[in-house]
Amino acid sequence: MQADALTVNWPELLSSADPSSGQAVADRENTGDTGDTGDTGDSGDTEEFPWTLVANLPYNTAVALIMGVLADAPMVQRMVVMVQSEVADRLVAGPGGRTIGIPSIRLAWFARAELLATVPPEVFIPRPRVTSALVGITRREPPSRIVSESELMALVARAYSQRRKMLRSTLGKAVSVAAFEAAGIAGTSRPEELDVVAWARLTEAVNANPVEVAPEALL
Known part of the structure; x- marks a missing residue:
C-alpha cells in the first residue's frame, strides 16, 4: 500500500481515539487486540492462523510493545500501528540518516516497516500538539540463519x-x-x-x- 494512494475516513477510523491513549482497534475474528495490558503471552490456539494487530500506541511504550510482539508473538504476521511521527520516523528509518538507530535495526531483523500515512492533529478531539502516523509492519524471514x-x-x-x-x-x-x-x-x-x-x-x-x-x- 502506498502512502500517497491511501484514502482514509479519519473520523470513522479513529472515532474518539486519543493518540496518547494507546487505545487498540481490532477485529477479533482475525486481528489481535492489544487491550489495556500489552500482554503478548499465550492466547491458546493463536498460531493456527496469522494475526494482524491494529493499535494506537502511546509514545513512551510504542517501541517496546512493537518489539515485544515481534520477538514473542510469532502468530502476529502484520501490524498497522498509529504512533507519533517521531516514533514512526525511527521505525521506518533506513541507513544514511540521523533517525536510524537500535530500534530501526532490531525491527528490520524481524520485519519490514513502511510509512502508510500521516495523521493530522485536527482529526482528534481534543486536538493534540503532535502529528501522528500510520506504520505498516510486515513480518519476514531474518537476514541470517547463521547468527542470532x-x-x-x-x-x-x-x-x-x-x-x-x-x-x-x-x-x-x-x-x-x-x-x-x-x-x-x-x-x-x-x-x-x-x-x-x-x-x-x-x-x-x-x-x-x-x-x-x-x-x-x-x-
Missing part, C-alpha cells in the same frame, strides 16, 4: 554507544580486520551507514574471524 538476533544486536548496541565514531574504533576489540574485510564493510564506516543485512554479514564474519588475543592479555 541477540548476537547481532550486541554488536549493534556496541557500535551505537558511540555512533559518531568509526566502526574500527568502537568495535576494534571485538571485530578483526579480517572480519571487516570478509563482510565487505570498511572499518571507517559509521553505524548509521549499515542496514540490517550489512550487520548480519558483519556478525557472521566476526564469528568466522575471531579477534586474536595476545598471550600476555590472558595472564
